[in-house]
Amino acid sequence: GDSVTQMEGPVTLSEEAFLTINCTYTATGYPSLFWYVQYPGEGLQLLLKATKADDKGSNKGFEATYRKETTSFHLEKGSVQVSDSAVYFCALSVRSGYSTLTFGKGTMLLVSP
């Protein structure tokens, strides 16, 4: 079945450090890929997405590139801020319109001043 594997956390960084959170997937067909973010005490919200191979999703300084050859969708940010502290979820869907999302287990990011 479909699955998403994320690196385990927590990831602890100092402000302005470079961030990478690894995400790999297993899916039939050509999935769409997503990163969601969950701030403390809140629900998840979409951070970025990509729908086909070599697409790059970007938002709020975060980027991720859909790599079909390595089945990966790693999240990166060049300079993290304390306000980026949250839990990040990688997810996929395999059929547009009427499709559920399969989530990874989430990676907690803690950024210190």
Add this chain to the structure above:
Amino acid sequence: DAEITQSPRHKITETGRQVTLACHQTWNHNNMFWYRQDLGHGLRLIHYSYGVQDTNKGEVSDGYSVSRSNTEDLPLTLESAASSQTSVYFCASSESDRQNIQYFGAGTRLSVL
């Protein structure tokens, strides 16, 4: 602004009691979903609906039920609450289009004692 609201935000109940968690969205989305979030498991799909009178079982549906009588609401019922159902529950909705973007409520923290 359109939104998705969950109630109550916190609930404490006893083993064996029936509990209903409410989810109401004003996006006019056809698709609605219920997840539970547990440490070490990420988000797991409980039930979902692609429209009025449509319901489907997810990965962890045992002990839960839903009904969809209108577009706006998808209440989640725990028939006989068990301690293993202590969790944070999230409702989400999405449009039936190629985007597959889900919008999440703020969650309900349920404790079964």
